[in-house]
Amino acid sequence: MSESFRLSAEQFAQLFEQLSTAYLLAGPKRIAGAGRFSGTDLVRYAFLKSADELELHEKSWFSPKELVFPPDETLFYFNGQQFTEATLPDDHEIIVFLRPCDINGIDRLDRMFLENAGVVDPYYKRRRERLHYFMIECRESFENCFCVSMQANRTSDYEVALRFEENSVQVEVCGQKFVDLFARAGEKAEFKPEFVSENPVRVELPTEETMPPEIFNDKFWDEYDSRCIACGRCNTSCVTCSCFTTTDLFYGDSRQCGERRRVWDGCHLDGFCDMAGGHTFRKDKGERMRFKTFHKIYDFRKRFGVDMCVGCGRCDDVCPEYISFSNCINKLSAKLKGGL
Ligand code: SF4
Ligand code: SF4
Structure with missing residues (x-):
């Protein structure tokens, strides 16, 4: 069961602010001047302070996997007699804005960290359990994408799906957790996300x-x-x-x-x-x-x-x-x- 709503850009910005009082919000963000060449920007996943920090027009260099599998993570401390497991700096739940391929990408990480040989990685699991997926609808490819060939262009694994339009946002909300918030923020609408169905780059996989x-x-x-x-x-x-x-x-x-x-x-x-x-x-x-x-x-x-x-x-x-x-x-x- 899902419900759909339309919010104006202002309503979405207010809702974003409201969500940030209870959750951390992460998504692709433009970091000015941090790019590969002089005078270029870097787009990477980061925590967001406001809706306008969300970068929707460029693919991120790094993926959202850093939220569940950071580049550098302390597992435990030791002193010669005992060891103490490292705790997370906070217990905030995280809303992450991400595209269908990345939702499927984290599914592949889940298989490695939670299912492989029947062993569950507790450090991964505790980060993974904090995530709520807000899927950014992806109807057109970026350069070099070949998600369709890899059958990773579609997913139903999200709590909220969003289509960002010029002055409004359409959303599909699945499950109960966020329905009331969106219902109060916007008005009812008919919306189901679409998925890119063709990429300029295709691959043929060997069997x-x-x-x-x-x-x-x-x-x-x-x-x-x-x-x-x-x-x-x-x-x-x-x-x-x-x-x-x-x-x-x-x-x-x-x-x-x-x-x-x-x-x-x-x-x-x-x-x-x-x-x-x-x-x-x-x-x-x-x-x-x-x-x-x-x-x-x-x-x-x-x-x-x-x-x-x-x-x-x-x-x-x-x-x-x-x-x-x-x-x-x-x-x-x-x-x-x-x-x-
Ligand atoms: S294939 Fe990978 S490791 Fe090799 S040059 Fe390219 S990015 Fe670097
Ligand atoms: S295209 Fe495939 S191998 Fe390359 S970065 Fe994406 S998931 Fe990894």
Whole structure:
């Protein structure tokens, strides 16, 4: 059951203010002058003070995954005798404004952190339980999006869906939690969100049957040896990359007192595959690209029944070497069709 409403821009701004007395509100925000090149801005997820801070016209460089899986997080403190679990700085619930692909992206993280091998990650879970999805309707693609090919363009997993128009906002409210607030703020309307149904970028996915083991060592991956510079931007901007490393931070000269942190890591980065004894594997960048590709569009599906990649296109947006993941998938499929 859902109800729909129309609010003027002023009514929505007031409602936003009202919501911010009880919730933290997060969404894509423009940070002036913080972009990749001099004089450019950065759009990233951040907490918002007012509705006009919500950036709706540009894709965010980073994804909302930081709300559930921060780049750097203290797990516990230790002093040689006992350890104490780190608590969250507050217990606020968070309303997050996000698009369908990112809702599907967090679904992939849920599978890794809450379902994988029957183990629940408590640090992820406590952050995840605080989120309320306010879905931003997405009827047109941004550059590099291929969510339709990845079947991640649609979702029904939201409490509120919003269409932002020039001077008004249309909303569909599902469930009881926010209905009264919206009913008081606006007037009843007929509204159901639409979803983008076509992207200029399409990918053709290889099927399990067309992935012979020989492709593992094929020369196909060699071009990435020289092209990729292992900067890891594709990993950090990806909504579904969930790898991390843990590190102990000792206080002063003590080897007894300190804290354990987990920090984002990524399969493209040097050191990701280092093991005890100095052994390392996947030294070549092409091997790392192969690993990422298989994980995103092949072996995750075998375990969870859906592809890990949701086609947000951020990896293509941010790669300084203009390596396109969608292009890699298509080239791989074409090669497999032609036979090895
Ligand atoms: S692999 Fe690329 S397109 Fe796929 S979810 Fe990650 S950043 Fe988005
Ligand atoms: S962003 Fe590009 S250059 Fe950097 S690690 Fe990823 S594929 Fe390699």
